[in-house]
Amino acid sequence: MKDQTISEALGISNNESAKIYSDIREVFNKTETHDEAIKIIIEKVKNEAFGEHDSPISDYEFKLFYAAMKYGNIMMVEQVKMNMLKNFFNPNENE
Numbered sequence: 001m002k003d004q005t006i007s008e009a010l011g012i013s014n015n016e017s018a019k020i021y022s023d024i025r026e027v028f029n030k031t032e033t034h035d036e037a038i039k040i041i042i043e044k045v046k047n048e049a050f051g052e053h054d055s056p057i058s059d060y061e062f063k064l065f066y067a068a069m070k071y072g073n074i075m076m077v078e079q080v081k082m083n084m085l086k087n088f089f090n091p092n093e094n095e
Contacts, residue, residue, distance in 0.1 A: 006072060020045075038065060 007017040024041055031037040042057050042065055 002075075006075065038062075041065075 005017075007014070012020070023044055027037050027040045027044075031040065039057060042061055046057075046061070047053065
């Protein structure tokens with residue numbers, strides 16, 4: 001299970017994953033603050049899933065976004081640790 005990417009685990013296609021990444025990168029580059037970027041990202045995903053709406057972002061949605069970011073951070077740190085250990089015990093493998 002943990003050898004899957006997050007998008008694979010969630011059943012998100014490669015094309016959709018690439019689009020989401022592109023959208024996030026664009027928002028990140030265009031906004032001045034994290035809160036502005038996060039709100040735009042949540043609204044964009046919500047609008048694409050449910051159609052255009054004017055409902056405010058709920059505490060649940062903010063917490064879900066935050067939890068997903070933290071999970072991704074943990075996953076990335078674990079992958080870096082595993083790669084460092086692999087390189088430490090098998091230093092010639094990458095040559």
